[in-house]
Amino acid sequence: AQRVTQPEKLLSVFKGAPVELKCNYSYSGSPELFWYVQYSRQRLQLLLRHISRESIKGFTADLNKGETSFHLKKPFAQEEDSAMYYCALDGKLTFGQGTILTVHP
């Protein structure tokens, strides 16, 4: 069975600090992984997907098949990054529990 684990329910950092949101997955095939974000009072939306290998809003995520991880990273967090972040797996999207990121001024 496929599963996504986000071990941190809450993560707080100060503005300008590096941030890493952890995501581990369990999947028998070749995984397709995504990060979705939900800002306050906004819809859930795609942030990035590993297949695109792009940086969005300064965030990057690298698929590590050996560690079955897809951690989301940003070197310098901004206050506007405060949101709920979901890691998701495969086309029908198995979601993790989400991590609420708070960036303090």
Add this chain to the structure above:
Amino acid sequence: ETGVTQTPRHLVMGMTNKKSLKCEQHLGHNAMYWYKQSAKKPLELMFVYSLEERVENNSVPSRFSPECPNSSHLFLHLHTLQPEDSALYLCASSQDAPSGANVLTFGAGSRLTVL
């Protein structure tokens, strides 16, 4: 309105009521989804429709009945619900049938409260 539209945004119903949630997408997508978002659980996939045919039904109780009359509209019919069914119900759509590289576009959700 463009994107994925869900109505009503808020719904309060008793356990014996019958109501429906509606989702409409204006993106020309071929697949539509219902998810349940509860306070203490991850987003749970309920149903998937591809080209109006149900392709996924994740062991959802029969008190939830989906309907997809065409590729632009998706309904979730509700009857004899339980208080634990109170949640945010999210609709989403994707360009193609569910596959690995699909990107989903989500609606704003329908907040359901069952008394």
